[in-house]
Amino acid sequence: TAPTLDCNGRALVLDRPRVMGIVNVTPDSFSDGGAHDTLQAAVAHGLRLAGEGADILDIGGESTRPGAADVPVEEELRRVIPVIERLASETALPISIDTSKPEVMRAAIAAGAGMINDVYGLRRDGALDAAAALGVPVVLMHMQGEPRDMQAQPRYDDVVSEVFRFLAERIFAAEMSGIDKKRIVVDPGFGFGKTLDHNLALLAQLHRFDELGVPLLAGLSRKKSIGELTGRDDPRERVHGSVAAHLVAAQRGARLLRVHDVAATVDALKVWNAVAAQPMPKPRT
């Protein structure tokens, strides 16, 4: 039986790679930037991704852009809560909240979200206890440094081992706080304190994270590394490179893919699934 995440009553079955559609509710992601327009545009975007075949929607109100100032909790709530309420009522999809703040976690789950996606791995004060009390699945991601400085000088002796150890420690910390291991997803955090070479090493050795015994999320969509490999400076032109990277991640064990371009990724996974479903001839004994 496949691992199944109970997201506040909405099931996310990880029997095959599943697609998490990104809904950024940050004024800088919608041209006009007005609050009402941002709400309308974000909800429309979420509904569109649902129509394209997303298995879950990830709502984020704080751009973790390197160098970005921390968004005050009231502002983050003002952005994401109305979007979660509308999407939770207008789609049957599970919804994850991309936040590191305990207050935002609580309000988001109360508003209908069913999973916590924390790029900070529940390291903020009160985050572990909040996540434990809320009883929903959590994504624990690796980041070296802080969003404002993480890309300045990423450095590792052995990036895969160090990210592995960090994730193992966060799983332990989560379990010690009462979070059942069955509710935990881990994520190497592509682009969060990593150079291109670090990201490529993590992708190439993604299978090593199977040893942690929890499902893996990969988020490479439209990231700088994809741009560097393809020479595409405009993130909107990084769809093909992103789909390729996510297929590699799926092939090497990722069961959640966090993407902007849902339709393209869904089509690619249909090909992947068809091949994965092929019976393998018994190895000649």
Ligand SMILES: Nc1nc2[nH]c(S[C@@H](C(=O)O)c3ccccc3)nc2c(=O)[nH]1
């Ligand atoms: N679990 C998980 N959550 C995530 N949230 C993000 S924000 C990122 C982006 O490019 O989307 C980003 C980074 C920097 C600035 C803006 C946006 N990336 C991930 C990820 O890789 N894994």
